[in-house]
Amino acid sequence: MSDEEEDIILSELNDEELVQQMFDDLYDGLKEEIEEGVNILLERGWAPYRILTEALVGGMTIVGHDFRDGILFVPEVLLAANAMKGGMFILKPLLAETGAPRVGKMVIGTVKGDIHDIGKNLVSMMMEGAGFEVVDLGINNAVEAYLEALETEQPDILGMSALLTTTMPYMKVVIDTMVEKGIREDYTVLVGGAPLNEEFGKAIGADAYCRDAAVAVETAKDFMARKHNQLAAG
Amino acid sequence: MARTSKLEELLQQRDWLLADGATGTELFNMGLASGDAPELWNEDHPDRIHTLYKGAVDAGSDIFLTNSFGANAARLKLHDAQDRAFDLSRMAAEIGRDVADAAGRPVVVAGSMGPTGEIMAPMGTLTHENAVEIFHQQAEGLKAGGADVLWVETISAAEELKAAAEAAALADMPWCGTMSFDTAGRTMMGLTAPALVALVDRLKHKPVAFGANCGVGASDLLRTVLGFADASRPIIAKGNAGIPKYHDGHIHYDGTPDLMADYAVLARDAGARIIGGCCGTTPVHLESMRAALETRPKGGVPELDAISSALGGFSSASDGTDPSTTPAPRRTRRRARA
Numbered sequence: 263m264s265d266e267e268e269d270i271i272l273s274e275l276n277d278e279e280l281v282q283q284m285f286d287d288l289y290d291g292l293k294e295e296i297e298e299g300v301n302i303l304l305e306r307g308w309a310p311y312r313i314l315t316e317a318l319v320g321g322m323t324i325v326g327h328d329f330r331d332g333i334l335f336v337p338e339v340l341l342a343a344n345a346m347k348g349g350m351f352i353l354k355p356l357l358a359e360t361g362a363p364r365v366g367k368m369v370i371g372t373v374k375g376d377i378h379d380i381g382k383n384l385v386s387m388m389m390e391g392a393g394f395e396v397v398d399l400g401i402n403n404a405v406e407a408y409l410e411a412l413e414t415e416q417p418d419i420l421g422m423s424a425l426l427t428t429t430m431p432y433m434k435v436v437i438d439t440m441v442e443k444g445i446r447e448d449y450t451v452l453v454g455g456a457p458l459n460e461e462f463g464k465a466i467g468a469d470a471y472c473r474d475a476a477v478a479v480e481t482a483k484d485f486m487a488r489k490h491n492q493l494a495a496g
Numbered sequence: 497m498a499r500t501s502k503l504e505e506l507l508q509q510r511d512w513l514l515a516d517g518a519t520g521t522e523l524f525n526m527g528l529a530s531g532d533a534p535e536l537w538n539e540d541h542p543d544r545i546h547t548l549y550k551g552a553v554d555a556g557s558d559i560f561l562t563n564s565f566g567a568n569a570a571r572l573k574l575h576d577a578q579d580r581a582f583d584l585s586r587m588a589a590e591i592g593r594d595v596a597d598a599a600g601r602p603v604v605v606a607g608s609m610g611p612t613g614e615i616m617a618p619m620g621t622l623t624h625e626n627a628v629e630i631f632h633q634q635a636e637g638l639k640a641g642g643a644d645v646l647w648v649e650t651i652s653a654a655e656e657l658k659a660a661a662e663a664a665a666l667a668d669m670p671w672c673g674t675m676s677f678d679t680a681g682r683t684m685m686g687l688t689a690p691a692l693v694a695l696v697d698r699l700k701h702k703p704v705a706f707g708a709n710c711g712v713g714a715s716d717l718l719r720t721v722l723g724f725a726d727a728s729r730p731i732i733a734k735g736n737a738g739i740p741k742y743h744d745g746h747i748h749y750d751g752t753p754d755l756m757a758d759y760a761v762l763a764r765d766a767g768a769r770i771i772g773g774c775c776g777t778t779p780v781h782l783e784s785m786r787a788a789l790e791t792r793p794k795g796g797v798p799e800l801d802a803i804s805s806a807l808g809g810f811s812s813a814s815d816g817t818d819p820s821t822t823p824a825p826r827r828t829r830r831r832a833r834a
Contacts, residue, residue: 282729298723301661310568331680332679332681332682332812332814333687334681334686334814335682335683335684335685336679336684336685337619337685337686338686340619340620341619343646373531373695374531375530375531375532375533375568376531377571377573377574377613378613379613380615380684381684391507401574402574404531406694426520427520427521427522427524427740427747427775428519428521428523428530428531428532429504429531430530430740430747430801431524431530431742431746431747432530432531432744432749435530446802456676456678456684457740457775459739459740461531461741461742462740462741462742465741466742474679484707
């Protein structure tokens, strides 16, 4: 039984074993252990960006897949994301110093009338975990709040979330306003939330509907890759 | 609670009861703007709420839910109306009382109580005590307005259902509870249908009936109902009329009245005794459900194939109970995996 298992001393593991252990620790949402692991890798001379991508993003990818497949649920993912945040807190200033590459930037918020932010927070955390810079507008955002953030933050992606049938049509209000202002094509618009579906996303003029946070990350990466390809081609 | 509630009386007399359909999507059709609080209409447009309730009753509903889903302090603070939970709940029930008393037959006014929208401790910040207080305020309002029963709905977390049950006990009110199973057969927080049965058994103040509402489509909801098989109290099925589509500036659910009639009959065959719709279910759907329940004979418990061929496919391969979708037990401190 578990009582007979040996406690692991993280610092005694080699790099490969340590990263594997950090995957497990992220999966189980062990924040202190993740912080310790990040510090050990830093001491061993790992670049902050390498720790982010290989240890943290690698681990969160497994969490994301099991969430997508209905093996993990919101409570487990929140714990994992919280553990990752512990690691990110250490890495963030170092990443800024070392000028690490950025995958992309996203502005995200729950629409007006909706206070639900559980799914939105998951997307936010997992996007950060995947190396995106995320500006989180929180809940209850009117169209003006989205437009202002687009103007000041100049993100690649706008993410909108709604959990109620009474609030999901508001996403269309935001997208329509972007079209009116002639800025719709400047951004990739991703939408999500329990009552939505792919057809709904298309009908309101979003670029994609994301079923869950894991799919949101994959979709965002996909759109960023297309954007780079277009730039390269153009 | 020694007295028998109106809902329990009806359940003793009848094999099945027809609940109501949608509230939110119906209010949209009456002109509610997206993002506005439906509960404020209890005060600003009581006539429209009256029309909403009456639509369900005229279509044959034995039970209807009040327009108080979001009338709790946690949700109302968004509209700067956090102090109005009691009043708006009371008004929702008062309008309901009027409609039910004028129906000319027994109709149950069920005081709707939706989730707080917060995550409960330790994962989130909402403590059990605060959640109980939030629900209790709303429950007292619904009781004061004349609700026959409290109706806790669209819940995802076991902790939140427990808090609502405790609030119902404090208000000395009978209650029903339904959860939304919208994530691969489970609730967003990972609860399976059998886990809800076990949870209900552990509650001190037990619900009159419990079950599932909203979620994905009508098929998924019935698969969840089949998962309640071991329950020792009446089961509630309140499924959406298909899935939402966007048409000419408004939301339209694609389930037809015929489809919802099939759904109602299958729900009864699957063991549900209180059957209604959720998002997208209009009075026209309800009439067709009532007619089907009255005229079609009761059949055996449906197989999953029969459900999907009548109502459409499931959103996930499993209902979340098979071992391949059960995670390994979580470690709470660093140990090597066995």
